[in-house]
Amino acid sequence: MSKRVGLEASHAAAEAARMADVDVVAAYPITPQTHIPERLAEMVADGELNAAYIPVDSEHSAMSTCLGAAAVGARTFTATAGPGLEYMHNVLYVASSMRLPVVMTVANRALSAPLSIWGDHSDAMGSRDTGWIQIFCQNSQEAFDMTLCAFRVGEDPGVLLPVMVHFDGFHLTHVTEPVILPEQEKVDRFLPKFHYPFALDPDKPMSLGAFAPPDIYPEAKIAQEVALRKSKAVVIQEFDEFGDTFDRYYYPVELYGMQGAKTLLLTMGSFSETAKIAIDTKKNKGESIGLINLRLWRPFPVEELLQAVKNTEILVVFDRCISFGGPGGPVSSEIRSALYNEKEKPKVVSFIGGLGGRDMSVKDFEYVIDQGRKIAEKGSNELFETVGIRGEVTGTRG
């Protein structure tokens, strides 16, 4: 029988790693770390999980250790957050380009200075181009579900890529919510033993991570890019498979509310749930409004996005990150770029808020929708708008 228990997203992710029967966990255990490695360390010590638990001296070492483990064919898991993710930044590229399917949960946190490890998407956006598959979660249940899916997708013989599962620091990692834990037998069925086809083997010596001169590097990178893009089909297929097994269905782009609504708000992560309440309130007042929860961040689901905004006139995109000196919030910049060559496309309004743990209430999202609509209708010279910032922010075009 599945059971319904109270878990914070951190412990839910640790449960998922345990039920996935990971072979190796390598993690740096100190701030900005979450309870995920702490719980996994307990599980290993208590004999609930038969895995090599490797505490390391930094996140750079954590990811490097994960590469080694994955290269011998171990199911490998790690967790990090905010500055920790930045500290392993260059090794992230190595994991994806060597096609090592490490799974990592990221508690999304702000980056210093001023010193902050509160919730924010700056860490995730900094890792945007690392070549990892990246999935965002709205709640603890999804933290569990997406971690399981991450193993299944990453280890698919047609994919073999590392996967990041993002969920908001504090709003999810430290908040207890009801989570349905499935039977182990169902998890085993969904996630059979991992067989890495290129596992290191003394009887079959190979060279991994060789250097590439200019006459081969671009081909190597394009091959990697094609592999990441192709993984979208597998993500969709495995989300379906997950739904068929556990009765919870997920999609790269999730539309909430009205199909073909005139105004759509787009959010990622836990704020999508808050925004949904704002959408409900407005819908009840008879407004033509809906929400896009962007679940799959990489590979970017262009087709699904275009489908979701068909007939939409105004698309308000909410970012929890500043792209310093950029043409708008990082998510809205990408969405504008994806829509630009389309004949029929909504006007995009970029909003930035919820930085460094600043809360976004239902009222704040109602403001974002109303203000976004006004701006779209009368036009604006600003590259982006802000919500909840004291003092007017203008002259963004420079």
Place this chain on the structure above:
Amino acid sequence: MAEKRLKTGSDFTWRDMEVGNIITEAGNAVLRKTGDWRSERPIIDREKCNKCGLCWLYCPDAAIEPLNDGYYETDLFHCKGCGICAKVCPKEAITMIEEEEK
């Protein structure tokens, strides 16, 4: 050394790349001319050489090879021209000379 022409980077399209760019034949550098960017080459003077073998010991690229008669020769297919052999030779029997344009 390699008889037939080896494939080089430009023979591969992106579709030919192994997953993760793995090199499936380990140690295939033995077939690759990795010393072609050398700017100086070592010349061993047999008159001065006392067969001590320090050059062979110190070469960081295993590009000095012992011969049956006790002397040594340089493997210019792999030698990068670092000059360590010339520096460590107690008899100053190795001179680095500039590579000329091909």
